[in-house]
Amino acid sequence: MLKQLLPAIRATIILSILTGLVFPITVTIIAQFLFPKQANGSLVYNKTGQIIGSQLIGQQFVQPQYFHPRPSAAGTGYAGEASAGTNLGPTSAKFILGQLDDKNTKDIDKSFAGIKQLSENYVKENCLSSTELPPVDAVTRSGSGLDPDISQINALYQARRIAKARGLSLQTIASLIKKHSQDRQFGILGEPRVNVLSLNIALENLDHE
């Protein structure tokens, strides 16, 4: 085995430099040249040039005049430095019924909104009738906690709330949703969806017109 030691060390050094440094640095230079926007995170700027987020990373919206994203398990919600799902299983009581904060541990907030609370809130917020049920994507958390999209039906259910909060017609909002919906890629791959950030920026621009 000793005879193999020297080649092993030398090969490790040279191959690690090739694969671990030369390769990623070369690709970075080419990528920055070919696709500068994507390579730097598809960042979105406001009119004054400030970064307001990324096209690909979901962000938190709680105010009634905005479309709300799905609930998120990343940190306190859409924390970019802490991507995560809940990792709760289908028979978890916490997942379905939620959890109250433990009063004994003052520094840690253990409260957790289960499907039950999320569903009730969604119905109340959006004034759903008794025949309208919240779509499942509106009450479940994504795998990354940073899902930028919601389903079209989720967006449509939220439209009434937004129309009321902004004093716009329902039709205006509905056509905006339609305009900002993405179909399946090449008509077949993935799922139709609406990017929440794009939609909310479009709402803001509507006000300014």
Add this chain to the structure above:
Amino acid sequence: MTLIGCLQIIIYSLLLLVITKPVGFYMTQVMEGEKTFLEFVLGHLERMVYRMSGVNPQEEMHWTTYTYSLLTFSLIGALFTYTILRLQGILPFNPMSFSTAVAPVYATSMTPDLAFNTAVSFTTNTNWQNYSGENTMSYLSQMLGLAYHNWISAAVGLAACTALIRGFARQSVTTVGNFWKDLVRSLLYIFFPITFVYSLFLVSQGVIQNFAPYTVALTVEGIKQIIPQGPVATQEAIKMLGINGGGFFNANSAHPFENPTPFSNLIQMLSMFILPAGFTYMFGKMVKDTRQGWALLAAMFILFILGTFICYYFECRGNPNIRVQHVETSTNVLGDLGGNMEGKEIRFGLADSALFATITTDASCGAVNCMHDSLTPLAGLIPLLNIQLGEIIFGGVGSGLYGMLIFAVLTVFIAGLMVGRTPEYVGKKIEQKDVKMAMLFVLAGCFSILIFTALGSVLELPNKSSINVPGAAYNNVNNTGPHGFTEILYCYASSTGNNGSAFAGLTGNTPFYNITSAIAMLVGRFFMMIPALALAGSLVQKKYVPPSSGTFPTHGGLFVTLLIGVILIVGALTFFPALTLGPIVEHFLMHNSKLF
């Protein structure tokens, strides 16, 4: 299940079958040492690597020398990574100052046991991660410490499998090839060119590739949001192609910066299977009977497609506990965005998530685009069972095919027992020593998975114990009831199988889990690779026996059926009791609205 969902699965399958032959043909060219069309670009580099490493690529190795080289090289690699991880605080490419005094508040510290677990995990091609990349690893640790192994461990697996194929293909010799030559040629001619194009494709879809510190955005509602950055695309590409699966970010391929579009998702799924699929063709080509390779591919494909549809079906059926909370889950209304959407991304929906979960565990990849912990019980059983069967349904780079060949050896052995003839496989007599090696391979896996799971399920430790802060080993689960048991079982199945996906609710970053799962990974890698190489050493010395009228043909439907039978019976006999305690009982409890 929806029509469009099934259609996506079928499109994937067709693409896979179409590219199998060209990929396999090219792999054969490279590994047989023939000149390829890239020779004029990479030939100089290849010779330079040999020269600087001080190896003679022409020297043919006995299987023991081959194994020593491989082991020494893996050991040095593990030490190398351990060192980088421990020293990342003082090394360059650390814009977020991880492991330093000025690290951000959300940073996790790189403890010795975590560094050990991670170094073993990446060396063994497992990529089990007890850390979150975005708050633990510097860019140097990611590129040089971790992604280095994504390249190397894949190339090592490819080399080992090539050696076993030579065992079948050569006759009456003692040598199985040259480890260094196999390693370097596969790296330069297979992994480099594909990863290069693949990385740039990923960037075009939105995967980031830079060395900038994290961006701070002020969101529309005026909240601060940290947007992570880093050299993700290169690491993502080799992570998928090398079937490693260790994500740059905690959320892995569910993270929009790792897998931003359905198209990037399709290519990621294809890239997990192309090399193992190509390997079956390469096997057929090298033993000079391509039908043998197609037979193995057929067995793999049948098991794969079955698993996919079972997983997809149960995800579409969803979770009745969600439904009773007045939520619309029907796929008739919502299409592939109904059913069980917990832990899934909208852009992928049910079909692409179920397909990805099956592929990543058939292959020994372990990248995830949905959270396996949140799958419905029987849908979650499929990834678990795929791993337990030994990751031979396509499987890892090399490790998949050598695992499948071992099952092929067992199949002809069992068939031989039934008719009372000495078994043969592709012209080699299978004798006592060969069957012993094959059984060692099978038993090492079962032993590691079941013994460690038992330990994790019962071990009592004092509260706040230094080796496991939550106390007893079973306290680390995120879900109680049968689901908690499944988390532990999945942890050791995944680490033994060198998969790396997780029922990620389990708190793995404690000395107890870091060390036991690292041992499971080492057993799963080397106690399977060494018997495979020993088998190569034994087979290579044998003469070729031309098929006679009494030879059991190993390229037809009967063999494929028997092979699938042997795989399922060995898997079922070993793991059925454990599976009943986990996902199977949970399935019935879920339908009776029992919560834990």
